[in-house]
Amino acid sequence: MFEQGMTRLHELMIILYAVSVLLYFLDFVQRNQKANKIAFWILSIVWGLQTIFLCLYMYNTGRFPVLTIFEGLYFYAWVLLTASLILNKLLRMDFTVLFTNVIGFLIMTVHTFAPIQVESQAAAEKLVSELLLIHITMAILSYGAFSLSFIFSALYLLQYRLLKMKKWNERLWRLGDLGQLEKLSVVLNAMGVPLLLLSLILGLVWKTIKLPDVSWFDLKIIASFVLLFVYSAFLYVKVRKGLSGRTLAWINAGAFLIILINFFLGSRLSTFHFWYS
Incomplete structure (x- = not known):
């Protein structure tokens, strides 16, 4: 019922x-x-x-x-x-x-x-722990921040193209200012990176306790650290190198593709998240 x-x-x-x-x-x-x-x-x-x-x-x-x-x-x-x-x-x-x-x-x-x-839900019931819940919740929150950041970068690229084509219409102004769109994408990534880092730390601690036999070179673990590296590199080139504009937006768009691969494909091919499929 x-x-x-x-x-x-x-x-x-x-x-x-x-x-x-x-x-x-x-x-x-x-x-x-x-x-x-x-x-x-x-x-x-x-x-x-x-x-x-x-x-x-x-x-x-x-x-x-x-x-x-x-x-x-x-x-x-x-x-x-x-x-x-x-x-x-x-x-x-x-x-x-x-x-x-x-x-x-x-x-x-x-x-x-x-x-x-x-079967996945039955296995999940056996693996319930506060550590695991916090790990997954923080990971999803970081994915949410990265997703919104990608949307702002996509709007930036659209706005840039309209400006370059000199299409001065109301839709152009409603997309938002280029500077504001870039700033929001950076702020959201700055929120997502520490959330993802803490999530990975908690996940590795949980793995050590609950799944010691799972390889450290599991696809899910590797893909998650690749994702952390890419978004950290995004923040580095923005803050330290002063990179901005279309190049930064395209890097952000590429990073979002890694999120999709990691979330959907990585979980299915991983032995670390064997219940999460």
Whole structure:
């Protein structure tokens, strides 16, 4: 009964999510404040439903839901949606909300229609520990920060192209200032790097205690450190070398591809996260 109710709730969220993204896209194509406001309130409803689901799931399972890829995808989508709503209220950057929630919608769709792997959840129950929960939660939060940073870099590249083509229209101004877009992408990466570093430290401690037989050269471990190195290098060339502009934005876009590979492919090929697949 609980699972059936949650399935219906997910289907409703997917429909509302799709309507909201379409309305934001309508506002993107042609200035439409009414569509923008309706889209924002629909997204707020989706956030409320997602939060209710998280609370019900935690009540039903008795733990924080991040131990399987099924749960991790959901929490990742919730983090993106929460951040986009906060950014929309604080900065009034509507297009940021649009692109952020395109990613969130795709993640929610995969989460909703992918088959639930019972064996993975059963294994996860045996591996519950506070250390593991904190490790995974911090990793997903860092991925959320990196995802938003990528969106700001993508908007930077779009804005730069429009300026170079001398397309002076209202859409150009609504994308945001180039300096502000670059600054936000850097700030978000500066938040994501320490979160990822702490997550890796906790993960390695947990591995040493719980999975001593797993190789230190496991694909997931290597890919995570590569990801940490790339984003640290991003901050280094920005702060120490003064790199900026399109080159920095393209580096950020490339780093985000590593996130996708690490999150989806790395987890499936890893023996370290054998329950997280």
